[in-house]
Amino acid sequence: MRECYPTVYQWVRERVKPERDENKRATYRDNWWLFGEPRKEWREMSLGLHRYISTVVTQKHRFFIALESTVLPDDALINIATESYSVLGVLSSRIHFIWMLVTGGTLEDRPRYIKTRCFETFPFPILSEQQVAEIGKLAERIDAHRKQQQALHSELTLTGMYNVLEKLRAGDDLNDKERVINQHGLVSTLLEDHDKLDRAVFKAYGWPDLESKLVGRPGATTPLPDKPTDQVEAEEQLLMRLVALNKQRAVEEVQGKVRWLRPAYQAPDSTQVGVDLITEKDEVRKTTAPAAKGKVVFPKSLPEQLKVLRETLAERPHTVESLAELFKRKPRKSVEEGLLSLAALKLAEYEQETDTWYTTG
Known part of the structure; x- marks a missing residue:
């Protein structure tokens, strides 16, 4: 130089x-x-791929796109070294979004995708060949649709398209600018494809009861305040099942059964095996009665419970008893269940010698 x-x-x-x-x-x-x-690990992982999956670390709407391998990502992106459209489809589903909201972080009011928490702990479904084809086709269609409409209309942004998409989900009226975005981005068609993708992914997990309660509802790409009670309860059930499936996978990995997403690269000599998906319903215990003055009420919804427990443990380690004492009616059982869920998500650990729980990151 x-x-x-x-x-x-x-x-x-x-x-x-x-x-x-x-x-x-x-x-x-x-x-x-x-x-x-040079990021040698990424270059090694992406070697030979025609494309890879990417998402922005911090963004209002959570969406994933397929990037050509000639594009070198910067540190504002989270990148998944696979060209599988079926993986793109599962990551683009409502199921993964709800998981991401609980396990990820926030910057102001925007969710942050933390790869070690949101991606590495997420229990993917084991797909049949037919499901791989169906989910992959839908994901590829969504990815191509967005790119095609942006190529035709240079002013279109993905954030603008998904702002309109969520308003369409909610049944809200569009203003003049949003109607133009809907027309140029064919957002109503994009919404239809996303709903089809969500249905396919719910079927892959074997959870048709939650499919009927959640698909098509607002809040599938961005946090939604003041959700209807039935939607909150359905999302709680979904999280409980994902946590249970996460625990099941952890046990299997100890036994040497690892569910590789890209076995040809991760474990070329291994044999991929199936898994029995969780289908039973988990009800979240509700606390409704008032309690002692000066203490806060332990949240009813699972996402809020996990959030409160994480924030409290971030201040200092606690025993189950000392945590429960912080809340009205001393909800020891719910606190303990929440801590076990955090442990399954690798967000908290238990120290047996001191009988205390602490955060892991």
Whole structure:
């Protein structure tokens, strides 16, 4: 660089090198003229792929897209090294979105996708060949639809399209600008395809009872305040089943049965096996009576319970008893169940010596 671009070299040396000299990371300190370092793990994982799955870390609406392998992602993206459209379909489903809301974080009012929590703990369904084809076809159609309409109308944004999509779900009237977005983005058609995808994924899990209660309802891509009671209860049941399935997978992995998403890369010598999906209903115990003054009511919904427990443990470790004491009516059983759910999601751990629970991240 010094020989070919001496002016640039001096500019970088004067402004960048002093800061890099203080960097604790040797590669940044020693190679101070380079912007960063090669992401060898990603290059190895994505080698040979025609495309991969990507989503923005922080965004109002959670959607996943297929990116061509020639696109090099930056640190604002979460990337999944698979070209499987069926995986894209499951990640794009309402089921994964609800899981993501509980396990992920937030920045202001926007959900943040944390890969180690949202993706690595998520129990994917085991798909038949027919389900792989059906879900993959729907996901590919959705991905192609969005790209095609954006190519035809350069002013279209995905956020704008999904703002309109959620208003259509809610049955709200569109203003003039939103009607244009609906027309240019063919958002009503996009909504229809998303509902078809959700139905297919619910069927893959074997949960038709929840399919009928949740598919088509608002709040499938962005947090929805003040949800109807029946929707809240259905989402609680969904989370309980996902947690149970997560625990089942954890037991199986201890036994050496791992459900690889990309077995040809992750475990080329292994044999993929099936799994019995959870179908029984889990009811969340409700607390309705008032309780002691000065204490807060333990939330009724599972997502809120897990959120409160995580936030409380972030302040300091607790025993089950000390946590329960913080809430009215001392809901020890619900607190204990919530802690076990957090442990299954790898968001909390139990220390037997001190009989305390603490957060893991």
